Amino acid sequence: MQDYHEFIDEILIEEAQLKKRIQELGEEISRDYDGKEILAICILRGGVMFLSDLIRHIKPLVAIDFMGVSSYGLGLRSSEGQVRITLDLTTSIADRHVLIVEDIIDSGNTLASVIEMLQTRHPASLEVCTLLNKVSRREVHIPIKYCGFEIPDKFVFGYGLDMDEFYRNLPFIGVVDLEKYEAGF
Numbered sequence: 001m002q003d004y005h006e007f008i009d010e011i012l013i014e015e016a017q018l019k020k021r022i023q024e025l026g027e028e029i030s031r032d033y034d035g036k037e038i039l040a041i042c043i044l045r046g047g048v049m050f051l052s053d054l055i056r057h058i059k060p061l062v063a064i065d066f067m068g069v070s071s072y073g074l075g076l077r078s079s080e081g082q083v084r085i086t087l088d089l090t091t092s093i094a095d096r097h098v099l100i101v102e103d104i105i106d107s108g109n110t111l112a113s114v115i116e117m118l119q120t121r122h123p124a125s126l127e128v129c130t131l132l133n134k135v136s137r138r139e140v141h142i143p144i145k146y147c148g149f150e151i152p153d154k155f156v157f158g159y160g161l162d163m164d165e166f167y168r169n170l171p172f173i174g175v176v177d178l179e180k181y182e183a184g185f
């Protein structure tokens with residue numbers, strides 16, 4: 001694997017901007033769910049950093065659970081259509097206020113399948129909170145209640161998002177220069 005300095009195009013969202021926006025989202029969610037219990041469902045693996053920082057700013061009671069889905073192989077673009085559940089929830093979501101926490105919505109195919117599947121389990125409510133939204137790439141409509149940042153159609157990494165499973169630990173969101181990245185192999 002390469003040092004990210006070899007292929008980063010630019011830092012799109014700095015650590016401080018992430019912190020500030022995530023705090024704002026947590027406060028908004030806290031106001032909206034005042035008096036209710038939240039079940040935050042993190043979509044693995046990209047949503048892990050976001051979930052753990054976000055829930056620190058949530059005041060109402062909040063439980064967490066994890067769901068693994070795969071639509072991407074090692075490639076960069078969504079293999080449109082079917083997503084596979086690689087890890088299911090261990091909690092029942094029936095009559096719970098479910099908040100899906102996602103790293104990024106691109107085509108929307110992954111989340112559309114997840115939402116459809118979760119709706120069949122009869123939650124009391126179901127909302128989506130995504131850190132990043134690539135609006136221009138949307139193929140299916142996703143009702144997004146909470147969004148951190150709308151970003152251009154660029155491949156990004158860091159803060160939970162990976163390049164071939166690495167770099168999730170970086171504290172910022174960077175843009176990949178794909179030519180440089182691929183030249184490194």
Ligand code: IMP
Nearest residue numbers: 046078105106107108109110155156161
């Ligand atoms: P969608 O089904 O096309 O909306 O893809 C959503 C999933 O693709 C996200 O949960 C991410 O895991 C992954 N993804 C989409 N765009 C990017 C990106 O720019 N960097 C890293 N992962 C991405």
Ligand code: MG
Nearest residue numbers: 044045046072
């Ligand atoms: Mg992913």
